[in-house]
Amino acid sequence: xxxxxxxxxxxxxxxxxxxxxxxxxxxxxxxxxxxxxxxxxxxxxxxxxxxxxxxxxxxxxxxxxxxxxxxxxxxxxxxxxxxxxxxxxxxxxxxxxxxxxxxxxxxxxxxxxxxxxxxxxxxxxxxxxxxxxxxxxxxxxxxxxxxxxxxxxxxxxxxxxxxxxxxxxxxxxxxxxxxxxxxxxxxxxxxxxxxxxxxxxxxxxxxxxxxxxxxxxxxxxxxxxxxxxxxxxxxxxxxxxxxxxxxxxxxxxxxxxxxxxx
Numbered sequence: 234x235x236x237x238x239x240x241x242x243x244x245x246x247x248x249x250x251x252x253x254x255x256x257x258x259x260x261x262x263x264x265x266x267x268x269x270x271x272x273x274x275x276x277x278x279x280x281x282x283x284x285x286x287x288x289x290x291x292x293x294x295x296x297x298x299x300x301x302x303x304x305x306x307x308x309x310x311x312x313x314x315x316x317x318x319x320x321x322x323x324x325x326x327x328x329x330x331x332x333x334x335x336x337x338x339x340x341x342x343x344x345x346x347x348x349x350x351x352x353x354x355x356x357x358x359x360x361x362x363x364x365x366x367x368x369x370x371x372x373x374x375x376x377x378x379x380x381x382x383x384x385x386x387x388x389x390x391x392x393x394x395x396x397x398x399x400x401x402x403x404x405x406x407x408x409x410x411x412x413x414x415x416x417x418x419x420x421x422x423x424x425x426x427x428x429x430x431x432x433x434x435x436x437x438x439x440x441x442x443x444x445x446x447x448x449x450x451x452x453x454x455x456x457x458x459x460x461x462x463x464x465x466x467x468x469x470x471x472x473x474x475x476x477x478x479x480x481x482x483x484x485x486x487x488x489x490x491x492x493x494x495x
Contacts, residue, residue, distance in 0.1 A: 238271040241274075243275040247321060252318045253275075259377070266383050288314065289313070295358060297353055299353065302362055305363055315359075320475040327475055329477050367392065369394070372475040375428065396447050398425065411436055425444055441472070
């Protein structure tokens with residue numbers, strides 16, 4: 234008797250679909266995964282949409298509406314293993330910038346009929362609402378890391394994803410530090426690896442796409458940037474990016490803004 238394949242589902246909340254596209258762009262690697270699992274729900278790629286239970290659920294996007302807050306609860310109940318993918322799902326995404334602003338004012342400025350728009354006052358990561366088994370960072374995610382995690386689940390082993398900062402990737406690639414050599418502000422020392430130090434290789438500072446690295450020293454980096462001439466507001470705005478609502482970035486930007494207002 235043929236053994237049933239694990240059932241895989243991919244869900245979208247508030248996001249740009251970039252992380253799902255990263256999965257589709259994996260091509261040959263995706264074909265190998267598709268042969269090992271049964272993709273039963275993936276609106277981005279197929280019209281097949283089956284109800285749970287699911288063995289693996291990949292969730293992209295942040296929670297921005299009451300309906301989404303209710304829907305993620307059901308997905309969690311239906312899923313044996315739930316993994317969030319991308320900055321929106323793991324840290325609220327770029328849309329979390331509204332968490333520091335007046336959401337109603339935004340809606341009045343953008344929509345001709347704002348009374349028809351129903352959103353929560355904040356954009357929050359999936360883990361604020363349900364238990365998450367694994368978080369895969371990035372804006373967008375690294376497709377090879379995603380394939381590695383899925384293969385690890387299927388093999389029953391712990392996923393091997395990098396935990397070091399972008400700075401180590403620069404050293405490995407032989408990329409000259411843009412901060413030391415050119416005085417360019419860079420979040421590499423406090424950002425988790427995932428992009429192989431793409432921006433510094435093109436003489437640009439890291440934007441923090443993969444969120445804060447473990448045990449990153451935000452205060453030390455902010456102090457250095459301030460000594461180099463950046464204002465506290467400028468440093469705070471630099472942290473208000475793809476992972477602005479990630480706790481480490483959020484807390485440091487708030488500290489800087491509070492100090493700037495003294």
